[in-house]
Amino acid sequence: DTGVSQDPRHKITKRGQNVTFRCDPISEHNRLYWYRQTLGQGPEFLTYFQNEAQLEKSRLLSDRFSAERPKGSFSTLEIQRTEQGDSAMYLCASSLNTPTSKLFFGSGTQLSVL
Amino acid sequence: AQSVTQLGSHVSVSEGALVLLRCNYSSSVPPYLFWYVQYPNQGLQLLLKYTSAATLVKGINGFEAEFKKSETSFHLTKPSAHMSDAAEYFCAVSPLGGKLIFGQGTELSVKP
Numbered sequence: 001d002t003g004v005s006q007d008p009r010h011k012i013t014k015r016g017q018n019v020t021f022r023c024d025p026i027s028e029h030n031r032l033y034w035y036r037q038t039l040g041q042g043p044e045f046l047t048y049f050q051n052e053a054q055l056e057k058s059r060l061l062s063d064r065f066s067a068e069r070p071k072g073s074f075s076t077l078e079i080q081r082t083e084q085g086d087s088a089m090y091l092c093a094s095s096l097n098t099p100t101s102k103l104f105f106g107s108g109t110q111l112s113v114l
Numbered sequence: 115a116q117s118v119t120q121l122g123s124h125v126s127v128s129e130g131a132l133v134l135l136r137c138n139y140s141s142s143v144p145p146y147l148f149w150y151v152q153y154p155n156q157g158l159q160l161l162l163k164y165t166s167a168a169t170l171v172k173g174i175n176g177f178e179a180e181f182k183k184s185e186t187s188f189h190l191t192k193p194s195a196h197m198s199d200a201a202e203y204f205c206a207v208s209p210l211g212g213k214l215i216f217g218q219g220t221e222l223s224v225k226p
Contacts, residue, residue: 004157033213040123042204042216043158056213091158100146100165103214105157 002026004106006092012112013082020078021109025094032075033103034067035091043091049075050097082113116141116209118217126223133177133192135220137205140186146208147188149179150216153201161203164188175199200224 005024013019025032030051035043046065047057051072064082069075079086089110093103121136139145149161162173169181179190188205202221206214 031212035216040219042118042120042206042218043214045213045215048213093158099208099210099212100163102148102160102163103158105150105159107155107157 004092004094004104006090006106006109008109009107010110010112012114014114015084016081018078018080019082019111020076021090021092021111023075023077023092023094023106025074025092026104027073028096029094029104030072030097031095031101032069033093033095034075034077035093037089037091037108038087046077079111082111084113087111087113116145116207116215118205118207118215120203120205120217120220122220123218124221124223126225127195128225129197130194133190133195133199133222135190135203135205135222137179137188137190137217138186139188139205139207141207141209143209147179147181148206148208148214149173149177149188149190150204150206151201152204152219158204161190195222195224197224197226 007022033048034046037043049069064080067077089108091108093105095101095103117140119138147164150158162171164181172178177192204219205217
């Protein structure tokens with residue numbers, strides 16, 4: 001199966017620490033998205049890439065968050081100086097580069113900030 | 115700004131009964147609309163999508179949705195609920211294609 005992979009599945013960290021998550025999209029997909037989901041809420045858009053270019057970033061996204069997709073394949077999402085409010089499920093999705101292409105989601109990385 | 119409102123955070127039906135999950139959208143441009151399902155400990159899966167073709171869209175697992183521009187709605191239905199339909203359902207809008215804007219979700223419970 002060559003679906004969207006996310007690593008790690010779970011991350012527990014202490015407040016103030018930095019964390020980094022990885023996403024490996026479906027190989028032929030050139031769009032990659034990051035979302036955040038908290039309990040009882042729908043996924044909230046964070047940012048997306050087309051190939052290696054970051055085309056949009058949510059205005060709600062703190063400067064402590066940064067994402068990269070250096071070679072247009074895998075992507076990383078880093079959170080610096082984590083806060084308890086950062087605790088959430090971080091979802092990655094990928095798609096082809098057409099307006100109606102469906103997004104394929106990974107299983108997510110669950111972050112707990114103590 | 116584009117947004118989605120799902121009416122009812124929890125819906126409970128009996129097995130065999132009609133499933134109706136409500137979704138209203140706001141979009142300044144003709145939208146693409148989607149329904150996704152999320153089973154416990156699994157990723158989001160696409161149920162169906164509307165992309166300006168037929169207004170009645172059929173999806174997987176017997177679900178369908180009807181796009182009603184006059185009502186700005188895209189409600190999800192299934193004639194007969196099955197126990198395996200219990201999950202969280204999300205309506206989403208994509209204003210010009212690309213990123214999705216999700217509603218807050220509706221948890222569907224199916225009673226035997």
